[in-house]
Amino acid sequence: MIHLYCPVSHQGLHGSSRFLFDRQVQADIDSKNGGGIHVIAKENLCRGDHILSCNAVSIGLDPEYRHLCAYCVRRCTEDNNKLSKTYRCCKCHIISICSFCQTQGVKRWHEESGECLVLACLVRANFQVFEGDQDLTFLEKAKEVDSSILLTVRILFRRWSELILHDNNQQEKKMASPFPNVEWEVLDALYTCSSIGATSDEKLYYDHAINALCDVMISLLLENDNNDNDCAPSQNKWKSWMNKEEFDSIMGKVIGCGHAVTDVSASLGCQCLGRALFLEHSFYNHACSPNAYFSCHFDNQESGYAALTARIHCIHDTSKGESVTISYIPTSGLDCTERRKRLKDGYNFECQCDACERKWAWAKKIEDHVALPVGHEVDVLRNMQYECNQELLTLIDECKYSPEHLNERQRSDLQICLSTIQMNKRGIHNQNIPGSHEVSIESHRLNAAALSLSGDAESAVKEHEAFHKAVQNILRIFDPVAYATSLNEYAAALEKVGDCSRRDEIISLALDNVSCALGRDHIFRNSMMSTLKGRPEKVQKKRKHSNI
Secondary structure, eight states, rough: OOOOOOOOOHHHHHHHOOOOOOOOOEEEOOSOOOOOOEESSOOOBTOOOOOEEEEEEEEOGGGGGGOOTTTTTTOOOOOEEOOOOEEEEETTTSSSSSHHHHHHHHHHHHHHSSHHHHHHHHHHHHHHHTTTTTOOOHHHTTTOOOHHHHHHHHHHHIIIIOOOOIHHHOOOOOOOOOSSOHHHHHHHHHHOOOOSSSSHHHHHHHHHHHHHHHHHHHHHHHHHHHHHHTTTOHHHHHHHHHSSSHHHHHHHHHHHHHHEEEESSSSSTSSSEEEEEEEESSSEEEEEOOEEEEEEOOOOOOOOOOSSSEEEEEEBBOTOOOEEEEEOOOOOOOOOHHHHHHHHHHHHHOOOSSHHOOOOOHHHHHHHHHHOOTTTOOHHHHHHHHHHHHHHHHHHHHHHHHHGOOOHHHHHHHHHHHHHHHHHHHHHHTTTTOOHHHHHHHHHHHOOOOHHHHHOOHHHHOOOOHHHHHTTGGGGGGHHHHHHHHHHHHHHHHHHHHHHHHHHHHHHHOOOOOOOHHOOOOOHHHHHHHHGGGGHHHHHHHHTTTTO
16 A cells, blocks of 8 residues: 655646656646646556545544544544543543544644634634524534534644744744644645635625634634733734635635545445545546545554545546546436536536536436436435435444344334335336436335345345346446445345355455455455455455456
């Protein structure tokens, strides 16, 4: 595995706009082919090749996941039969720090650099500006802070603490950073989304709110300075970075270039943990049928830094000089109109990728399998599926996929889910929704999960097979890891009915997709490999000699 932090030369940014990646990295940057700054292959890339790894500048976790480490997203893990100790800051109530990051000096940096103070002021300012419930505790107020705002403030503070204080020769106030170096000029080169808010009213509300947020934060920080005898109050010190102009610039980059922090080992629907900004991964063009895949790697201490690592792997053979693309949104099973709308709403551009332009036969075939009819009400079907999925996740968590452990209340809830899924299927049929569209495929997945939970493994296998066949029509736009996750569930159902030959075939296909998209050392692949223990030797050999 290649792990590289790839600096950008100043000349490269302001001259030829070519990033000088390490010679081992199989990507380059080109701005002469009409697509702006984007990544192109320096040589032919094969399916499964690792293209590039880099570390996050900062992370903004969603409220329900702030028990995870705010610097590397590691969980508490077993270590010599003892849980590694995670530190939860009792002052800002936003930051948790894992034992590894504590050994790197992150806890001291958080407390003494000023980040803790800034985030505590953010919690109070956020509460004042957005007029929260007065009865909330400070911990509950901290949960109200949006992950994108949190990420923006953390990047603003880190940049100020590393650059501004250094430029002002205030080294005595600047602690050595425990994080990987950041080329801040690269941050300036990122695309900045200037359209925050879908309507003029939303834009006006955002402008008013952020102006107020910055003003309140400065007031709170000054109040702290006044209470600190060792620190002379200086409004300019805080205004130099906590102001509307700076906030808009970073927020625009977070919205335009930020990546979802996803845990692919979690259940579908529970995988997004928050947002992060990866500088070197922010220059890939979008394609609805991408040739590369972005993934986060947790519990990965290879860099020796307190940071979250993300990688790009090639998932389709790519020729030298061809653009390396990833998908900015989940595209699995969406038609062209839906994909373009989501990209326009989220990233403010009209997608003109091969899949959307439909100049090739494969793209036209995919659209034939997913194009929605006029007058559809697919969002109603999606909402039904979302509610059903949440209920199934609760039931699965309670009984661990063991039908015999269901109590009377749980069996009643499961029966409601099964009835809802059948109603959903009738809606799909009545609206003539194509069989490979997202909601059609999801109905098979949900029904399979509910049937497995009820103990009807044979019917579950039929639903999994229907899912598998529907996906074959749209593999070019289907997330390979989401597909592997569903295949893993399919294999478990096959094992219950005793079809070991088909089970091993499906497991092999799932591992092939995961190895290609995530790499052979990803924790999710390792967990899937454990299911092969005790399997026939021929399956083990088939994986050993895979060409991925």
